[in-house]
Amino acid sequence: MPQPWRLIPLMHGSGELNMAIDRWLLDRHVQGSHPPTLRFYTWEPLAISLGYHQKQYPAHWPQLTWQGQSIDLVKRPTGGRAVLHQGDLTYAVIASGLSAKRRESYEQICQFLIQGWKTLGVELLYGGAGRGYIHNPNCFGTATAADLVMPDGAKFIGSAQLHRDGAILQHGSMQLAQDANLFEQVFGEVSLMPKLPKHLAQDHAVMIDALTQAAVECFDAEFSIEPLTEQEIQTISSLYITNT
Numbered sequence: 001m002p003q004p005w006r007l008i009p010l011m012h013g014s015g016e017l018n019m020a021i022d023r024w025l026l027d028r029h030v031q032g033s034h035p036p037t038l039r040f041y042t043w044e045p046l047a048i049s050l051g052y053h054q055k056q057y058p059a060h061w062p063q064l065t066w067q068g069q070s071i072d073l074v075k076r077p078t079g080g081r082a083v084l085h086q087g088d089l090t091y092a093v094i095a096s097g098l099s100a101k102r103r104e105s106y107e108q109i110c111q112f113l114i115q116g117w118k119t120l121g122v123e124l125l126y127g128g129a130g131r132g133y134i135h136n137p138n139c140f141g142t143a144t145a146a147d148l149v150m151p152d153g154a155k156f157i158g159s160a161q162l163h164r165d166g167a168i169l170q171h172g173s174m175q176l177a178q179d180a181n182l183f184e185q186v187f188g189e190v191s192l193m194p195k196l197p198k199h200l201a202q203d204h205a206v207m208i209d210a211l212t213q214a215a216v217e218c219f220d221a222e223f224s225i226e227p228l229t230e231q232e233i234q235t236i237s238s239l240y241i242t243n244t
Contacts, residue, residue: 002222007212008039009227010204015047015074015085020240021228023077025094026162026169036095038215038223040208043085047072048186051080051160058188066182078160078169084186087178089204091211092171095219102161106146109170113148113157116214120200120207124148124156154194174207176200 013021018041028034046066050057052075064071066086091113098105107126114124127147148157159172175194183191200206215221228236 002216002220004035005215005219005221005223006035006037007223007225008037009225010208011039011041011228012044013041014045015043015049015072016241017233017237018043018090019049019074019076020236021233022092022094022169022171023240024232024236025092026077026164026167029094029096030165030167034094035224036219036221037093038212038219038221039092040204040211041090041092042088042204043072043090045069045072046084046086047074049074049076049083049085051078051082052076052162053079054081057082061186064186066179076160076171078162078171080158080160083158083173084178084183085173086182088173088175089207090171090173092169093215094167094169096167098168100163100166102163103146105163105168106159106161106170109168110146110148110157110159112211112215112218113172115218116207116211117156119210119214121197122156122200123151125151127155150194152195154192156194 011018021039025034025037025039029036046069048061048064048071050073061071061073093109095109098108110126117124125148127149146159146161147155148159149155155175157172157174159170162169176196178191178193180191180193212223216223
């Protein structure tokens with residue numbers, strides 16, 4: 001019998017708010033007061049998210065701007081390296097009952113990404129980088145077994161997890177149409193952008209529909225579409241965002 005899940009439609013929010021929402025969803029799920037959840041979001045203003053344990057990053061990052069607007073630096077509750085959130089789409093899955101082994105749980109969750117993108121004509125494979133990735137501040141500079149790459153090796157989806165009391169938060173960035181000059185300005189290297197079919201590059205609705213349908217099958221989920229309410233957002237802000 002399908003399990004009830006909440007589907008939160010596409011949201012546009014600051015890095016601080018996006019991370020606060022993901023933390024709140026995990027905390028509520030651990031408490032048994034919120035169903036497993038799938039959501040999609042973008043970052044406004046642009047942001048660089050840092051892995052929870054990432055203490056070092058280039059000194060010029062806090063002064064970065066793009067098109068006259070400053071770029072936020074925000075800490076994720078999950079591990080991994082830095083991600084530039086511009087021209088990307090982020091997903092988050094909050095669920096329990098998955099494998100306690102990280103690699104297995106990544107594979108369980110990533111299956112909906114592989115299956116969903118396959119229906120859109122995009123084949124994805126797991127990355128194979130070793131432990132050396134921790135010396136690269138750029139998440140998209142290497143691809144581990146937790147990441148998904150194109151057949152040509154270009155990294156397309158970088159994901160990270162947080163495990164807590166049998167529940168998992170996994171969120172990840174899908175690189176769709178990133179500005180190559182900005183990427184080079186941030187990381188000092190050329191972006192190996194994945195080559196998506198032109199009709200997909202900016203069509204979030206088509207992507208989200210395909211991924212949601214795949215999630216129904218992969219998670220045996222029955223989705224209830226429920227945007228976050230104003231009261232929920234106020235609660236999240238008061239609990240997790242300073243100076244609110």
